[in-house]
Amino acid sequence: MGRDSYKLVANNKKAYHDYFIDDTYEAGISLSGTEVKSVRMGKCSIKEAFVKIDRGEVFVHGMHISPYEKGNIFNKDPLRVRKLLMHGYEINRLYGKIQQKGFTLVPLRVYFKGSLVKVEVGLARGKKLYDKRQDIAKKDQRREAEKEFKIRNLG
Secondary structure, three states, rough: OOOEEEEEEEEEEHHHHHHEEEEEEEEEEEOHHHHHEEEEEOOOEOOOOEEEEEEOOEEEEEEEOOHHHHHHHHOOOOOOEEEEEEOOHHHHHHHHHHOOOEEEEEEEEEEEEEEEEEEEEEEEOOOOOOHHHHHHHHHHHHHHHHHHHHHHHHO
16 A cells, blocks of 8 residues: 555535635644544544634644544544644645635545545635525536436437
């Protein structure tokens, strides 16, 4: 198993529905041993999670990692705030961007890169209701076109 092998653990589809993702960054995450074992078993959720920058450090709030069954006293709080590991220049760039109106940071994916747990963080702008309606209309049009194409080729 090489360093560039990916194993997706959690995906935040809701983020793509609620936000325009302008840029993505890869960050490591500081976890305890039992948390890593739990993530390895796929017991991780980032649906309600968000990312904040506090005093030059990046933290993910609301990320749920279920307690490891065999972990007993070493288990940590499932919803504790976890530190993301990023380069200083990346943090500074992100901090500058989120100071602008309408920008926020959202976790998009949690995955293993080799043996390391990584979090993909997206620089996002909130969508308005009419933007969501446009996306749904485009998706419906594409589905309809694929359906017609399939019927035309089968008949």
